[in-house]
Amino acid sequence: MANPWESDNCDEIRAYYSAYYIPQAAALWCGVPVEVLKQILSQATETSRNIYAHPKISCLEPRCRAIHDAIDNNKLACGRDGKSPVFDSEDHVAPERRTVSRQDLKEWIVKExxxxxxxxxxDEVERKTHSAINAESFRALQVDRDALQRQLQSAKESIKMMELQKYEVAAKLKQYEERLKCLDNAINPRSEKTYLNIIGALLEVVTGTFKGETFTSETQLRDFIEEKFDDLRGVRSRTTARIFAAAKRALNDDMA
Known part of the structure; x- marks a missing residue:
């Protein structure tokens, strides 16, 4: 297994100190791939000294001119055949031998x-970043964006949970409203009279006139009340069956 340092071809470092002849720089600027650079330039025509035009690459000639013009006006340093850049405008370099370093060319393009x-x-980050924002600032913005996206996702999950809770509360509220409505209907004057009559009859059976009577079932108790208190409202066996059942449910709910 190869060590990491044995497979690193240092492309970024090599590119940093690369130098290009003017037609090469112009063609690469136009987007010509490195692997076909020589072929493309061999098809180009020299329109003036070291300025080339290509029938299918319209930007080649104007970019050749722009680079030469920047060198002539001391806006872009050039070297001679790839050697160190010449900064003194009086030190003449023949157009054919002019070369520009990758870094100098990059800084000039950024400015102009x-x-x-x-x-x-x-690189990709630099191409997607506004010129007023450097790569470090862009990455910092990406970190902030990722943090905000996580916060947004968390907020969405919280909202979803709150909506679920809201539905549960609404269902409970509806249930309570229905129970309250039943209670309102149950405690009207007529219903209240029925309840009081049944309670009164039960008191008579348990502690009053009929104390000592025994019953083997609830049905016998209801029938007895209906027989002995037939003149009272709500003491019919069917009514007392319904009210007894409701009373048992209420008792069980409170004891649960």
Whole structure:
């Protein structure tokens, strides 16, 4: 298994100190891939000294001119055949022998053409970043964005949970409203009279006139009340069966 340092071809480092002849730099700026660079330039025509035009690459000639013009006006340093850049404008370098370093060319393009970032000079982050924002600031913004996205996801989950709780509460509220409505209907004057009559009859059976009577079932008790208190409202066996059942449910609910 190869060690990491044995497989690293240092492309980024090599590119940092690379130098290009003017037609090469112009063609790469136009987006010509490195592997076909020689072929493309061999098909180009020299329109003036070291300025080339290509029938299918319209930007080649103007970019050759722009680079030469920047060198002539001391806006872009050039070297001679790839050697160290010459900064003294009086030190003449023949146009054919002019070369520009990758870094100098990159800085010049950033300054003069901030919206134009060719792939051979700028990485993906730099191409997607506004000229006023450097790569470090862009990455910091990405970190902030990721944190905000996580917060947004958490907020969405919280909202979903609250909505579920809201539905549960609404269902409970509806249930309570229905129970309250039943209670309102149950405690009207007529119903109240029925309840009081049944309670009164039970008291008579348990502690009053009929004390000592025994019953083997609830049915016998209801029938007895209906027989002895037939003149009272609500003491019919069917009514007392319903009310007894409701009373048992209420008692069980409270004892649960």
């Amino acid at each position: 053409f901030p919206s134009n970032k060719p792939e051979f000079l700028f």
